[in-house]
Amino acid sequence: MEMLGYFLQALTPLNFALAVAGVVLGTVIGALPGLSATMAVAVLVPFTFGMDPASGLIALGAIYTGAIYGGAFAAILVNTPGTPSSIATTFDGFPMARRGDGNLAVTLATLASVTGGVVGGLFLLLVSPPLATVALAFGPPEYFWLAVFGLTLISALSVGNMLKGLIGACFGLFLAMMGVAVVGGDTRFTLGSHLLLGGVDVIAALIGLYCIPVIIDLVATPDPHLKVSPQGGGFRLAEALRLCWRGKWNLMRSSVVGTVVGILPGAGGSIASLVAYSEARRSSRHPQEFGKGAPDGVLATESANNATVGGGFIPTLVLGIPGTPPDAVILGALLVQGIRTGPTLFTAQGPIVYTFIFGLLIATVLMLPTGLLLGRYAYKSIIAIPKAVLVPTVAMLTVVGSYAVHNNSDDVIVMFVLGVVGWVLNRFGFAPSPIVLGLILGPIAEQGFVQSWLIGNAQGNLAGMFFGRPISLAIVALSVLTLFYPILAELWRSRTARRLEARDAK
Amino acid sequence: MRNDWTVRDVGTVVAGLIFILLGAWMIRESFAMSPLGSVFPRTIAAVMIVCSVMLVVQRLYRRPAPPADENPAGESTGRRLALVAVMAAWVFLLPVLGFFTSSLLAFLVLLAVANYDGWNLRRVLVYGASAVGIIVAFYLVFVELLLLPMPRGFLI
Numbered sequence: 001m002e003m004l005g006y007f008l009q010a011l012t013p014l015n016f017a018l019a020v021a022g023v024v025l026g027t028v029i030g031a032l033p034g035l036s037a038t039m040a041v042a043v044l045v046p047f048t049f050g051m052d053p054a055s056g057l058i059a060l061g062a063i064y065t066g067a068i069y070g071g072a073f074a075a076i077l078v079n080t081p082g083t084p085s086s087i088a089t090t091f092d093g094f095p096m097a098r099r100g101d102g103n104l105a106v107t108l109a110t111l112a113s114v115t116g117g118v119v120g121g122l123f124l125l126l127v128s129p130p131l132a133t134v135a136l137a138f139g140p141p142e143y144f145w146l147a148v149f150g151l152t153l154i155s156a157l158s159v160g161n162m163l164k165g166l167i168g169a170c171f172g173l174f175l176a177m178m179g180v181a182v183v184g185g186d187t188r189f190t191l192g193s194h195l196l197l198g199g200v201d202v203i204a205a206l207i208g209l210y211c212i213p214v215i216i217d218l219v220a221t222p223d224p225h226l227k228v229s230p231q232g233g234g235f236r237l238a239e240a241l242r243l244c245w246r247g248k249w250n251l252m253r254s255s256v257v258g259t260v261v262g263i264l265p266g267a268g269g270s271i272a273s274l275v276a277y278s279e280a281r282r283s284s285r286h287p288q289e290f291g292k293g294a295p296d297g298v299l300a301t302e303s304a305n306n307a308t309v310g311g312g313f314i315p316t317l318v319l320g321i322p323g324t325p326p327d328a329v330i331l332g333a334l335l336v337q338g339i340r341t342g343p344t345l346f347t348a349q350g351p352i353v354y355t356f357i358f359g360l361l362i363a364t365v366l367m368l369p370t371g372l373l374l375g376r377y378a379y380k381s382i383i384a385i386p387k388a389v390l391v392p393t394v395a396m397l398t399v400v401g402s403y404a405v406h407n408n409s410d411d412v413i414v415m416f417v418l419g420v421v422g423w424v425l426n427r428f429g430f431a432p433s434p435i436v437l438g439l440i441l442g443p444i445a446e447q448g449f450v451q452s453w454l455i456g457n458a459q460g461n462l463a464g465m466f467f468g469r470p471i472s473l474a475i476v477a478l479s480v481l482t483l484f485y486p487i488l489a490e491l492w493r494s495r496t497a498r499r500l501e502a503r504d505a506k
Numbered sequence: 507m508r509n510d511w512t513v514r515d516v517g518t519v520v521a522g523l524i525f526i527l528l529g530a531w532m533i534r535e536s537f538a539m540s541p542l543g544s545v546f547p548r549t550i551a552a553v554m555i556v557c558s559v560m561l562v563v564q565r566l567y568r569r570p571a572p573p574a575d576e577n578p579a580g581e582s583t584g585r586r587l588a589l590v591a592v593m594a595a596w597v598f599l600l601p602v603l604g605f606f607t608s609s610l611l612a613f614l615v616l617l618a619v620a621n622y623d624g625w626n627l628r629r630v631l632v633y634g635a636s637a638v639g640i641i642v643a644f645y646l647v648f649v650e651l652l653l654l655p656m657p658r659g660f661l662i
Contacts, residue, residue, distance in 0.1 A: 392616035
């Protein structure tokens with residue numbers, strides 16, 4: 001049995017140790033307010049360059065899932081989301097901690113995270129291979145439209161301003177164009193400098209865009225005086241398991257919501273947990289308890305955000321399009337490892353992919369013991385790490401990390417400059433994720449676009465090439481819907497309101 | 507035209523104008539490229555210019571959603587600038603001074619930039635020791651264990 005072999009491969013002492021270490025490190029970084037999962041993955045990527053691809057991927061996957069989970073500690077115990085994905089966990093987690101049920105909330109969050117993570121991982125294991133078969137039918141136009149879909153989705157999700165999201169995406173595409181062109185071989189936008197001849201390195205750019213703004217903002221304020229809510233003794237595991245059983249439908253629904261949101265390009269844990277939370281409240285028999293310490297609220301958000309991990313890997317591995325921001329970093333790491341993602345990955349590099357998926361599942365299950373112990377015994381010392389030491393350490397990781405990609409000091413300069421530019425743009429509402437997605441999808445989009453253009457011109461049917469293929473059309477329709485969804489929703493709402501008014505007037 | 511400008515609005519308009527210029531520059535550069543290499547940059551530059559013009563016009567005439575806190579009380583711009591300056595020096599001195607020396611210097615200065623609690627002998631000793639410890643650990647892991655050819659220089 002092939003799968004059993006891959007499973008055992010994921011259980012070798014080295015891979016198992018990496019999964020444990022990754023989960024612990026990820027949880028610690030996630031638990032520190034201000035440091036996100038994307039950042040945890042970005043700063044720890046260079047450690048994996050020396051490993052073989054499967055082990056490196058397992059380590060990164062474990063860090064990722066651990067960091068998403070770790071955010072819950074800070075959310076529950078000090079009412080500060082440790083990562084953006086645990087924002088919704090504060091709604092009910094903190095009220096629970098305040099009435100003395102902090103230990104129960106942490107255990108619930110742990111069980112929910114493991115459940116969500118396993119559901120997402122199983123989807124990854126079962127859905128990716130058939131999806132890869134479908135993706136084999138994709139030609140250049142499909143890849144082009146898929147990239148466009150990813151970009152419109154993330155722009156539409158950019159908080160508050162879609163135009164800024166689109167401009168950010170174009171800026172990312174511009175960065176991706178620097179250096180030697182993927183088709184045609186022109187040298188573009190290098191300003192005559194050798195520094196940019198090889199283009200902007202994706203990993204260096206990601207470290208800069210995601211980590212430099214964080215350190216710049218970390219030094220701006222003194223250490224917050226975080227007060228850890230006092231907890232009773234014990235894990236209250238039996239009680240938590242009973243609550244999970246009672247909320248099993250909620251748990252399953254939230255895990256599926258998380259997986260699906262993870263699959264959508266660019267949308268990650270923060271959106272998934274908010275959607276799952278509102279769904280849980282809407283369908284609950286006691287919606288008035290939400291926000292006042294309802295265990296179901298914690299179950300919903302924490303299962304959803306961890307389910308995005310497995311879900312997000314589906315487009316990342318099958319299509320080479322990152323499902324969530326941390327996946328963008330992992331995609332960059334895969335390129336460094338010499339692995340080309342795409343539909344052929346599952347056949348050509350089967351052993352690596354399946355070993356990784358099993359490794360991710362093992363890491364997810366490992367969150368149960370490590371998370372409970374960390375939350376119980378180490379949380380107070382984690383949160384006591386002073387910023388004064390944290391800031392230079394993270395800064396150092398960014399410098400070493402961007403250097404390690406190609407052993408080149410020029411990449412460090414690119415990382416730093418982009419980081420500062422990203423911080424300034426972020427101050428004016430241009431979020432980093434559209435820029436990053438543009439940078440990652442740039443080559444895919446350009447190759448698809450230029451190849452379709454060439455084939456279309458040769459056939460004398462340019463419009464047919466772009467708009468005449470069924471899969472393309474479906475993706476175009478999705479993109480248009482995404483782009484105009486906010487406007488359509490507004491129209492629909494006002495029409496319903498008018499109809500209600502008209503009915504009331506009768 | 508509105509007259510209730512916030513810093514964020516002005517920044518948005520300035521950024522929009524910069525992106526319009528960037529798009530124009532991209533199109534100008536694209537004339538020197540082969541037809542294959544220029545088609546994508548031109549398309550993206552056009553999208554960028556159109557979106558930026560819309561953004562600027564929108565900001566000039568329409569009141570946007572109420573802005574978030576511009577600069578919440580107690581945030582230190584000075585420390586931010588200091589951090590950027592230290593990191594810039596670090597990044598550019600890395601090939602000159604070598605990894606070990608530049609990192610140690612930058613680490614110590616950043617400790618001072620990020621510390622809000624004042625200094626006493628104990629803190630100086632603890633932070634100093636953790637700086638040296640962390641740098642040595644990094645050096646051992648990356649240079650000795652992972653065999654990363656870090657720039658050498660002044661000290662090591």
